[in-house]
Amino acid sequence: MxxxxxxxxxxxxxxxxxxxxxxxxxxxxxxxxxxxxxxxxxxxxxxxxxxxxxxxxxxxxxxxxxxxxxxxxxxxxxxxxxxxxxxxxxxxxQGLLVANPAKGIATPRAGRPLPKNIDVDSINQLLSIDLNDPLSVRDRAMLEVMYGGGLRLSELVNIDCQHLELESGEVWVMGKGSKERRLPIGKTAVEWLVRWLEMRELFLPEDNAVFVSQQGKRISTRNVQKRFAQWGVLQGITTHVHPHKLRHSFATHMLESSGDLRAVQELLGHANLSTTQIYTHLDFQHLASVYDAAHPRAKRGKT
Incomplete structure (x- = not known):
């Protein structure tokens, strides 16, 4: 230069x-x-x-x-x-410039296609790993925690042992902007975490990371992506399985079942509700049923 x-x-x-x-x-x-x-x-x-x-x-x-x-x-x-x-x-x-010359420059608009989610039946098929070797148990625990809490990939790999509260079924994660949040992860995720933690010492872990590689180091994001994709193939899932798709599936299934956008926003750790609205989507049938039940004009002609 x-x-x-x-x-x-x-x-x-x-x-x-x-x-x-x-x-x-x-x-x-x-x-x-x-x-x-x-x-x-x-x-x-x-x-x-x-x-x-x-x-x-x-x-x-x-x-x-x-x-x-x-x-x-x-x-x-x-x-x-x-x-x-x-x-x-x-x-x-900082007083280094008088004005920002980029302020008036229009940013090109790009469409934001909705991430594809995995349907509930396929999620159950993916999570039906019932092997007892340590790596399979570790991977099942990672999949259960990722889908059970809607975590980001970076949040998953950065979980330390002290961040787990297994009795209450919760985990502390560090999200974007160094914002902490506490998440429920579900009974099944806790059960597989317990099984994994009993085997974790076999890898002589170097620190307090919950999920470690065969070398005992904190598992890398690339390793998680690779393992998830492999399990998708082994379990006969017809779509490519990656961590973000599990997070989106969590959000979609939660929103379709509850309709509570603000709660899903909190679980995902989104700063703005608009992000959650784009990130998750309800199927039209559900939206139509909500409309029919709530809108005054929709109810007017009903007996």
Whole structure:
């Protein structure tokens, strides 16, 4: 990178340090910001920008247009512009810039397709693992906890032994933005956790991680993804099984059974209700029955 690029990215490093230390964002989120800012710096360096104070809306639109020509999807371009906008907002708050030149740049709209869920019968088929070898017991416990509590993958792998309250059937997890929440996980999940914890010491665990690999280390997210996919095939599930699909299935089944959007929001750890509304969906038949039962005009003609 040139001297100009170094000067631009040095300011980015200060921002990333702010996100890590003061905002305490997750390593994955910081990594995403770093990757986007790296590309942004490279583009503006090639455009002969030597200081962020020289940045203009015209240059930002030029970057957006070049990204589109390079085949960047609308959702990825929106992420890039959002990263830049947040970074420039921080500079304004620090008195490093007078105004944010990205404020007036429209973010491309991208459709948000609903994640596909696994139906209840297929979930039961997936979870009917009844083997007693340690790895199978561990994987069944992970699947039960993931589906039983609607956890994110990062939340699952970061559970420590002290985070479990097996008597009450609860687990403490650390969600996005370092927000803790306590979740019920269900009787079956507790039973398989108990079985797994009895076998866990066979792997000589290095720390307090509940779920460990064969080497005794905290299991990685990639390992969990791989194991879930393998069990999907072994159990005859016709759709690809991955952690996010289990989380979405949990949310969908809970919402279809209860209709309580706010409760599902709390269980999922969503900051905004609108996120839950997009993330979960009710089948039309259920929506229609709610409408028929609740709407005054729907009830007017009934005897």
């Amino acid at each position: 040139t001297a100009e690029g170094d000067a631009l990215f040095q300011r980015c490093e200060e921002y990333l340090r702010y996100l890590r230390v003061e905002r305490q964002l997750s390593p994955l989120t910081i990594s995403n910001y770093q990757r986007q800012l790296q590309v942004i710096c490279e583009f503006f360096t090639a455009a002969s920008l030597s200081a962020w104070s020289q940045l203009t809306p015209v240059l930002i639109r030029s970057m957006a247009a070049a990204s589109r020509r390079a085949g960047l999807k609308a959702s990825s371009l929106a992420l890039r512009l959002s990263s830049l906008r947040s970074f420039l907002d921080w500079q304004v708050s």
